[in-house]
Amino acid sequence: MNDPFLKIDNLSKNYGETQALSEISLSLHAEELLVILGPTGAGKTTLLRIIAGLETADAGRIAVKGADITHQLPAERDIALVFQNFSLYPNKTVRQNLEFPLQAPGRNLSKEDIANRIAHSADLLRITPLLDRPATRLSGGEMQRVAIGRAIVRQPQLFLLDEPLTNLDAKLREVLRVELIRLQRDLGTPMIYVTHDRIEALSMGDRIAVLSEGKILQIGSPEEIYQQPNSPTVARQLGYPPINTIDVHKRRGQWSTASNHPIMTADHNAPSNATLGIRAENISPRGGEIPATIEVVEDLGASTILLADWAGQPIQILTSGEQPWHIGDEIYPSIDPDRVLVWGTTDEQG
Amino acid sequence: MKYLRWLVIIPYFCLATLPLCWLFLTSLKTQEAAISPTASLIPTTAENTAPGGLSFSATLDAYRKLATPHTGKAHAFFHYLFNSVIIGLLSTLASVVLGTGCAYGFSRFRIAGARDWLFFILSTRFLPPLAVVVPVLMMYRAFDLPNTHLGLILLYTAFNLSLAVWLMKGFIDEIPRAYEEAALVDGYSPLQAFYKIILPHSATGMAVTAVFCLISAWNEYGFALALNNAEAVTVPVYFAGLQGNIQGIPWPQIAAGVLIFVVPIVSFTVLVRNHLLRGVTFGTIKQ
Numbered sequence: 123m124n125d126p127f128l129k130i131d132n133l134s135k136n137y138g139e140t141q142a143l144s145e146i147s148l149s150l151h152a153e154e155l156l157v158i159l160g161p162t163g164a165g166k167t168t169l170l171r172i173i174a175g176l177e178t179a180d181a182g183r184i185a186v187k188g189a190d191i192t193h194q195l196p197a198e199r200d201i202a203l204v205f206q207n208f209s210l211y212p213n214k215t216v217r218q219n220l221e222f223p224l225q226a227p228g229r230n231l232s233k234e235d236i237a238n239r240i241a242h243s244a245d246l247l248r249i250t251p252l253l254d255r256p257a258t259r260l261s262g263g264e265m266q267r268v269a270i271g272r273a274i275v276r277q278p279q280l281f282l283l284d285e286p287l288t289n290l291d292a293k294l295r296e297v298l299r300v301e302l303i304r305l306q307r308d309l310g311t312p313m314i315y316v317t318h319d320r321i322e323a324l325s326m327g328d329r330i331a332v333l334s335e336g337k338i339l340q341i342g343s344p345e346e347i348y349q350q351p352n353s354p355t356v357a358r359q360l361g362y363p364p365i366n367t368i369d370v371h372k373r374r375g376q377w378s379t380a381s382n383h384p385i386m387t388a389d390h391n392a393p394s395n396a397t398l399g400i401r402a403e404n405i406s407p408r409g410g411e412i413p414a415t416i417e418v419v420e421d422l423g424a425s426t427i428l429l430a431d432w433a434g435q436p437i438q439i440l441t442s443g444e445q446p447w448h449i450g451d452e453i454y455p456s457i458d459p460d461r462v463l464v465w466g467t468t469d470e471q472g
Numbered sequence: 473m474k475y476l477r478w479l480v481i482i483p484y485f486c487l488a489t490l491p492l493c494w495l496f497l498t499s500l501k502t503q504e505a506a507i508s509p510t511a512s513l514i515p516t517t518a519e520n521t522a523p524g525g526l527s528f529s530a531t532l533d534a535y536r537k538l539a540t541p542h543t544g545k546a547h548a549f550f551h552y553l554f555n556s557v558i559i560g561l562l563s564t565l566a567s568v569v570l571g572t573g574c575a576y577g578f579s580r581f582r583i584a585g586a587r588d589w590l591f592f593i594l595s596t597r598f599l600p601p602l603a604v605v606v607p608v609l610m611m612y613r614a615f616d617l618p619n620t621h622l623g624l625i626l627l628y629t630a631f632n633l634s635l636a637v638w639l640m641k642g643f644i645d646e647i648p649r650a651y652e653e654a655a656l657v658d659g660y661s662p663l664q665a666f667y668k669i670i671l672p673h674s675a676t677g678m679a680v681t682a683v684f685c686l687i688s689a690w691n692e693y694g695f696a697l698a699l700n701n702a703e704a705v706t707v708p709v710y711f712a713g714l715q716g717n718i719q720g721i722p723w724p725q726i727a728a729g730v731l732i733f734v735v736p737i738v739s740f741t742v743l744v745r746n747h748l749l750r751g752v753t754f755g756t757i758k759q
Contacts (some may be wrong), residue, residue, distance in 0.1 A: 176653050196656040203657045209650040213672060222668075226659030272658070 125188050127152045127312050128173075128280060133182030135168055135336075142168045144336045146182070150280075150314060155306050157327030158316045159359055165336040166316040167206075170282045173314065174203040186279065197226065202273035206285040208265040210257040216268050217253040220244070223276045243275045246305065263294040270302070274309065281306070281313040287322065299326065320360045324348065332356045354397050354465060363402045363427050363438045369467075371395050383412050383433040386457050392464060399463035402427065402440035407447075410456035419447045430455065492734075498727035500530040506723040534724035538732070543719055545710075546702070549729050552710040557736070559621055559706060560689045563628035567685040568678050570629070571636025572644075576670060578637070579644040580652075590641070593634045601631065605698045612699060619703045624696060628689040635688075636681045643677025644670065679747035683740065690737055707733045 126149035133146040143165045150156050160166050171177040173184060175196035184192050191199055202223075210219050217240060223229075224236045231239075244250040247267045252260065260268065266286055273281060286302075287295045303326055306313050317323055323330050324344045331341045332355075340347060340356045351357035357365045368385070370377040372394045376384035386398075407428060414432035421443065428439040428447055432455055439455060441447075498506050500515050505528045515530035538549040578586055608627065609618065617623035647670060655665040693708045700709060711726055741748070 174657055176656060195661065196653075197659045197661055201657070203654075205650055205654065207648075207650060209648070209654040211651060211654070211669070222655070223658035227661075227664065229659060272654075276658070 126150060127154070127187060128314075129185045129188075130173070131183045131185075133169070133172060133179045133184065135165075135172060135177065135179050141336050143172070143179070146333075146336075146338055148331055148338060148341060150312050152312055153310045155303070155313045155315060155326060155328045157323045157330045158314060158333050159318065159320065159323040159327075159330050160333035161318055161359075163335075164318075164333045166318075166333055167284055169333070170203065170284050170314065170316055173280075174201050174282055175199050176203075197228070200276075200278050201280045201282060202276055202278040203282040204266075204269050204273050204284065204286045206288055208262075208269045208289075210260075210265055210268055210272075212256075212258050214257055215253070216249065216255050216257055216260070216271075219257050219268055220253075220271055220275050223272055239275045239277070243271045246274070246308075247271050247301075262290050263298065266290060266298065270305075274305070278311065281311055283313065283315045285317055286315075288317075288319070295322075302326070320362065324360060332359050334359075351399070351463065352465075354399060357399045357463060361401055363440060365463075366398075366400045366402065366405070366437045368398045368400070368435055368437070369395075370398055379433060379435050381434045383435075385410075385412065385432075386459055386462070389464075393466035395467045397465045397467060399465065400437075400457055401461065402438045404458040404461040405437065405439045406456050406458070407439055407441055407453040408456065410454040412454070413452050414455050416447055416449055416451045416453060419449060428453070492731075495727045495731055498723055499534050499731055500532070501528055501724050502531060502533065503720070503722065503724060505529075506727075507720070534722075534728040537722075537725050538729055542714065542717070542722065542725070544717060545713070549707075549710070549725070549732075552705055552707050553729075553733065555621065555704055556690060556706040556708075556733070559624045559628065559704065560686055562621075563625045563632065563689045564682050564685040566625065566629040567632040567636040568640075568682050571633055571640045571681060572671075572674065572678060574633075574637045575640035575644050576666065578641050580649070590638070593637050596631075596634045602694050605694060608695070609698055618699045619701065621704045623699055624704055624706070627695055627699070628685075628692060632685040632688055635684060639681045639684070640674065640677050643674050643680075647673045676747045679744040683744060683748060686740060687737060 128150040130146055130148050133143055134141070135143040146169060148156070158166050158169065168177060172179050175191075175194060175198075179192070182192070183190060186199070186201075210216075211222060214222065220240045220243065221236055224231050224239060240253070241250070244253055247270060249264065249267050249271060252264055252268070257265070257268065266289075270283075270286065283302075287298055290298065299322060302315075315322075315326060327344055329341060330344055330347045332339045332347060334355050340352045342350075347356065348360050351360070354365075354367045357367070368379060370379055370385070370388075372378075372388045372392060373382065373384065375388060375390075377386050377388045377396070377398060378384045407430075412433055414430040414437070416428050416430050417436075418427075418429035420427040420429070424443055426441050426443045426447060428441060430437055430439060430453060437455065439453075497513065497515065501512075505512060510525075512526055512528040514527040516527045518527075518529055520529065541548045577583065578590060583589065612618045612623055617626070651669045651673070652662075652665045655669050656662065660668060691708060692706075693712070696704075696706045696709045697712070700706075705713075707729065711729065714726060715721055
């Protein structure tokens with residue numbers, strides 16, 4: 123294929139002593155929706171702000187369609203950014219909020235063009251009835267639609283969305299999530315979507331980049347990231363309940379825990395020390411040999427999450443909700459050996 | 473509780489308006505009635521009233537006399553009022569414009585030693601103004617500034633600027649950066665974002681600042697007296713200068729003049745009162 127739409131090379135940014143971003147490299151293809159997933163403070167917002175031009179990187183290069191934009195002003199980049207806190211202009215109506223980017227100098231649109239674009243975008247986002255309302259008299263969901271509207275009226279070459287759904291309630295979040303996916307497909311404009319929500323990441327992204335402490339840990343399709351995470355940190359980003367990670371060492375062909383309880387068979391060519399990643403749905407409460415005690419029962423209706431103490435090792439088990447489980451019950455967890463992730467650690471302890 | 477409120481408001485209102493009422497009555501009197509030892513309180517249109525009675529015959533003479541120069545003075549009252557207006561308005565304008573620009577800089581950009589600079593700006597208010605009258609006068613002499621409008625405008629601007637910077641910085645700090653950033657992303661340059669976003673949002677702050685600056689420049693007496701004896705004399709100095717006049721102190725004219733002098737500042741305050749009210753409670757409500 124030809125050049126990627128957006129290419130970021132070795133981008134770094136420090137705030138005083140703290141390193142916000144460290145040698146970020148990624149690329150975005152035309153029409154692609156890339157999700158950047160990471161916990162709070164991972165540097166996601168900083169990365170978006172640098173792409174938008176609101177911050178300057180200490181090092182690195184950003185190119186759009188092969189042209190270097192690293193030192194351009196935000197206004198010159200033709201990139202739309204939707205902020206987490208909506209950032210509508212409070213002294214303007216919804217229509218004026220949508221007009222504002224179109225009236226920017228250098229855009230030179232006729233009054234007719236502006237009206238048409240606003241009508242089209244408002245229709246797309248179903249905010250037509252709100253157009254003449256003051257921006258301060260909108261609900262959270264309406265505000266976010268208008269904020270997205272303000273981005274799409276411009277018909278920018280790239281969308282950046284910074285946790286746009288975080289401040290909304292759960293139900294609205296689901297509705298808008300689906301709408302955003304549809305909108306991005308319809309417009310065909312590439313999009314970078316920043317979130318800390320694993321469900322948003324899995325359901326929206328063509329690809330996911332996992333960002334942690336200013337570094338990109340892994341980039342891949344949602345399936346790749348979920349099924350073959352390259353580190354425990356990446357694995358912990360996706361899935362609920364969170365993946366169980368157990369530090370083990372090899373002993374007589376078995377993976378044994380720190381308290382020397384063998385929990386499963388180890389491969390011959392496996393390293394001697396490793397971290398096992400076992401998703402909660404891949405442990406069964408029965409069929410094993412080492413006993414565990416249930417400490418917490420979290421009933422989700424169709425399924426149940428059991429938090430158990432397995433020979434000193436806390437584990438979470440996702441099981442069907444049929445059987446009534448009680449705190450204090452003794453269970454014998456068994457691991458599905460085909461679904462276990464093994465990350466080797468250094469062999470220092472032998 | 474309701475009655476208690478009125479119990480406070482009404483006496484305070486009376487206390488506050490009493491001087492104004494007295495001024496108004498005096499401005500309608502003749503010189504003789506004004507200096508009469510008994511207070512006559514009721515203006516009548518009757519030609520002759522008994523001296524020492526409760527009522528006096530009202531006349532607009534005092535207002536008419538304001539148009540002609542008083543004995544021993546070069547100009548009529550309105551000349552001095554014009555001085556006050558020019559000096560008050562221009563120094564207020566300069567304070568607000570410079571203060572807003574300066575506050576924007578302190579609020580939005582990383583400035584080395586910003587805190588020290590701000591403290592320095594505030595510290596210019598620590599000294600009582602009259603303590604620097606002599607050095608200022610000497611400086612002004614060197615630049616030929618005494619007796620000029622420019623001299624007082626510069627001085628009042630310099631004094632009010634610290635207040636303007638601090639007030640405006642508070643207001644601009646309250647405007648979320650996100651609005652400007654949204655404008656930048658929307659295709660505006662930083663300067664355009666300042667015009668389109670910061671200025672409209674800080675209108676309240678500018679109104680509040682303007683009121684304070686105008687009041688302080690309008691009422692200033694010490695420097696206006698020390699730096700002037702002819703061309704740029706303002707109303708407070710003019711009135712004070714009428715003391716010791718050979719014809720006695722012309723109380724009815726002073727009263728009439730003071731009323732006219734108070735009107736602009738009162739109407740200005742009334743005009744921006746909504747901004748003022750919002751300004752006073754600003755920052756207490758987080759959105």
